[in-house]
Amino acid sequence: MIEKKLHGHINKSDILKWLKEQDTHELERLYDVSELVRAGNVGNSVHLRGLVEISNHCIYQCKYCGIRSANRKISRYRMNEDEILKTVSKIEDAGLGTVVFQSGEDPGLKTDFIARIVSWIKTNTDLAVALSLGERTQDDIAAWRSAGADRYLLKFETSDTDLYHDIHLSSPGSGWDRFEMLKYMKDLGYEIGSGIMIGIPGQVYDSIADDLILFREFDLDMIAVGPYIPHPDTPLGNRKRSRGIPVDEQVPNTEQMTKKVLALSRIMCAQANIPSTSALSAVSGSFRGVGLSCGANVVMPNFTPLEYRLKYDIYPGKSSHIEAVYDDLKKILKEIRLFGREVGRGPGGRIRE
Ligand code: SAH
Numbered sequence: 001m002i003e004k005k006l007h008g009h010i011n012k013s014d015i016l017k018w019l020k021e022q023d024t025h026e027l028e029r030l031y032d033v034s035e036l037v038r039a040g041n042v043g044n045s046v047h048l049r050g051l052v053e054i055s056n057h058c059i060y061q062c063k064y065c066g067i068r069s070a071n072r073k074i075s076r077y078r079m080n081e082d083e084i085l086k087t088v089s090k091i092e093d094a095g096l097g098t099v100v101f102q103s104g105e106d107p108g109l110k111t112d113f114i115a116r117i118v119s120w121i122k123t124n125t126d127l128a129v130a131l132s133l134g135e136r137t138q139d140d141i142a143a144w145r146s147a148g149a150d151r152y153l154l155k156f157e158t159s160d161t162d163l164y165h166d167i168h169l170s171s172p173g174s175g176w177d178r179f180e181m182l183k184y185m186k187d188l189g190y191e192i193g194s195g196i197m198i199g200i201p202g203q204v205y206d207s208i209a210d211d212l213i214l215f216r217e218f219d220l221d222m223i224a225v226g227p228y229i230p231h232p233d234t235p236l237g238n239r240k241r242s243r244g245i246p247v248d249e250q251v252p253n254t255e256q257m258t259k260k261v262l263a264l265s266r267i268m269c270a271q272a273n274i275p276s277t278s279a280l281s282a283v284s285g286s287f288r289g290v291g292l293s294c295g296a297n298v299v300m301p302n303f304t305p306l307e308y309r310l311k312y313d314i315y316p317g318k319s320s321h322i323e324a325v326y327d328d329l330k331k332i333l334k335e336i337r338l339f340g341r342e343v344g345r346g347p348g349g350r351i352r353e
Contacts, residue, residue: 255283
């Protein structure tokens with residue numbers, strides 16, 4: 001049974017069994033095991049990462065994403081250096097240990113611009129810096145590592161290559177795939193993060209099992225898993241599933257399905273840092289800590305200035321409960337305590353034993 005298979009020995013048929021499990025008592029057992037693995041490997045602390053969505057410009061056409069370049073309904077912004085550094089100060093003042101910069105695929109975020117900001121933060125603060133700026137050239141990734149960036153997050157979204165190519169129109173990008181990029185980043189000494197969306201139309205259980213096995217093979221330092229949320233202003237917005245996929249093979253984009261994948265990620269990658277994602281809160285109500293009951297140990301409060309937050313509209317409902325940063329943070333801290341957990345101190349990087 002699963003209790004005996006805690007440390008990475010769970011195989012594909014076990015994974016598939018759990019992905020398809022419907023019995024709520026059995027699932028509670030899965031979540032409990034994931035919590036035991038979490039407590040035994042990364043402890044009781046919940047690390048907070050201050051998220052800053054620095055630009056919603058994007059030259060890509062990902063069929064699911066609200067900030068794809070063809071969406072003319074949103075107005076575009078790119079934060080300037082002063083705005084970014086002021087936001088970083090807020091994150092530092094709030095006592096967090098990590099700042100995360102995220103953006104669309106935006107070549108307007110110049111190599112030197114990001115390098116200068118990273119270098120300033122590393123010189124003047126104790127914050128860890130994580131970047132999630134999409135597909136960039138080897139030179140960019142190396143320059144930012146030299147400037148002091150600690151981590152890079154790049155979700156591979158799905159390991160099903162047909163599905164991947166169906167939902168990502170040929171990208172003008174760098175000519176290397178996300179797996180190659182992750183390997184390159186790892187070799188440069190970044191902590192690497194990746195992840196998937198759950199319930200993409202056309203996504204089958206078998207491919208999620210493969211995704212989980214890849215998390216383990218890559219020995220990911222960070223794993224982000226969130227439900228796919230249809231966005232009405234995207235081509236995928238109203239498609240329920242791809243033609244040719246039997247209804248019972250389509251993975252649902254539900255809270256329960258996402259929690260199963262979170263729990264399995266924890267059991268299979270015991271030492272990874274795993275956030276309770278905001279997409280998961282969006283499908284389950286406003287509760288930010290929902291993933292803390294099934295293996296997550298990270299929450300990422302959003303520090304993007306309010307004037308920009310609604311414009312970083314990757315999926316609906318993402319910023320529906322716009323609150324002042326400190327209120328949002330207060331709520332998150334309260335939830336963490338309700339779960340009997342403590343707030344992590346310091347950068348909260350990957351623990352390796
Ligand atoms: N351009 C960067 C950052 C993208 S936004 C990159 O591609 O890596 C960060 C994440 O938002 C994406 O990785 C994707 O997993 C998620 N996302 C985008 N559209 C979504 C949707 N409709 N539902 C759920 N998640 C979505």
